[in-house]
Amino acid sequence: MNSITPMTTPSTFIPEEIQQHLGSGDAFQQIMHMQGQVFRDVRGRKTIMVELGGNRYFIKQHFGVGWKEIFKNLVTFRRPIIGAKTEMLAIRKLDEIGIATTPFVAFGEKGSNPATLRSFLITKDLGDIISLEELAADWQKNPPDMKLKRQLIIAVARLARNLHANGMNHRDFYLCHLCLDAKAFSQSQIKLYLIDLHRMQIHHKPYNKGNMKDIAALYFSSLDTGLSVRDYLRFKHYYGKGLTGDSSSFWQDVVQRANGLYKKFHSDKFQKRLQLEKGALKNE
Numbered sequence: 001m002n003s004i005t006p007m008t009t010p011s012t013f014i015p016e017e018i019q020q021h022l023g024s025g026d027a028f029q030q031i032m033h034m035q036g037q038v039f040r041d042v043r044g045r046k047t048i049m050v051e052l053g054g055n056r057y058f059i060k061q062h063f064g065v066g067w068k069e070i071f072k073n074l075v076t077f078r079r080p081i082i083g084a085k086t087e088m089l090a091i092r093k094l095d096e097i098g099i100a101t102t103p104f105v106a107f108g109e110k111g112s113n114p115a116t117l118r119s120f121l122i123t124k125d126l127g128d129i130i131s132l133e134e135l136a137a138d139w140q141k142n143p144p145d146m147k148l149k150r151q152l153i154i155a156v157a158r159l160a161r162n163l164h165a166n167g168m169n170h171r172d173f174y175l176c177h178l179c180l181d182a183k184a185f186s187q188s189q190i191k192l193y194l195i196d197l198h199r200m201q202i203h204h205k206p207y208n209k210g211n212m213k214d215i216a217a218l219y220f221s222s223l224d225t226g227l228s229v230r231d232y233l234r235f236k237h238y239y240g241k242g243l244t245g246d247s248s249s250f251w252q253d254v255v256q257r258a259n260g261l262y263k264k265f266h267s268d269k270f271q272k273r274l275q276l277e278k279g280a281l282k283n284e
Helices: 027-032 066-075 085-097 146-165 182-186 208-222 229-239 247-265 268-282
Strands: 037-042 045-052 055-062 104-110 118-124 129-131 178-181 192-194
Touching: 027 055, 027 104, 027 118, 085 104, 085 118, 129 182, 146 192, 146 208, 146 229, 178 182, 208 247, 247 268
Parallel strands: none
Antiparallel strands: 037 045, 045 055, 055 118, 104 118, 129 178, 178 192
16 A cells, blocks of 8 residues: 555655655755656656665656647547646555555655646556566467466456446556566466556546547457457456446447557557657667
8 A cells, every 4th residue: 555645645745765865955856857767758758767775666757748738638628647646646546446556655746837747756666577468469379378368357357347437547558557466477376457557537437438448448459469259258247237338339339449549550650650769768
């Protein structure tokens, strides 16, 4: 569980385990300027990994998105993500409903202007994990053990149901953001983590359209894993009919959206952009 109580949303929270590795100056500024192994570097946001006192941490640094990005989201009826608080609140909510994720360590936020708001989030490294994308990468050529595959499908379906039943939408719900604890997995135990929560939305009740988009993203990311019709039916059974409204139209929308994502992902334009992003990270 994280160190912030459910009713507390501080502007800055830095525990002693981080403070002791900082200098005597402004702790917020030091963390915002900290350097480390770069995992993500896009306009207004950077994710790095650092080692402090023998422990590894991920730091999400948000530098302000600018009014252009905010207006672009608003005109398309999307809620703009302006800082690290979204992910902090998501971690807290996941803790409450029993979905494992990256452990919260520290948070800081400065500014009142949403376009220039700066913030950070520090989480503890989960250690030896493997994403379901990595695990299933060669399933078409080397099918997994049937019992293991069933267990994984049921575990993912139940996690998705729990997430959506509690009004949460991940908005990047791909196999790469569902990870297994490698040690537990080596002992034939399934322990799933849900990661990369910076776009998470929390609603007062289940949001059918958001749920559909999440499941479509998950379905899209599984299309090249060699899953069978029976596998998808098993997922639908354990995900449950109660969350899908008109069940037939829900799943039709899932398939249609997933196919659209698949076509976009494999387009020349998207692949070129993806290679540029990967190249930029290698050059860091």
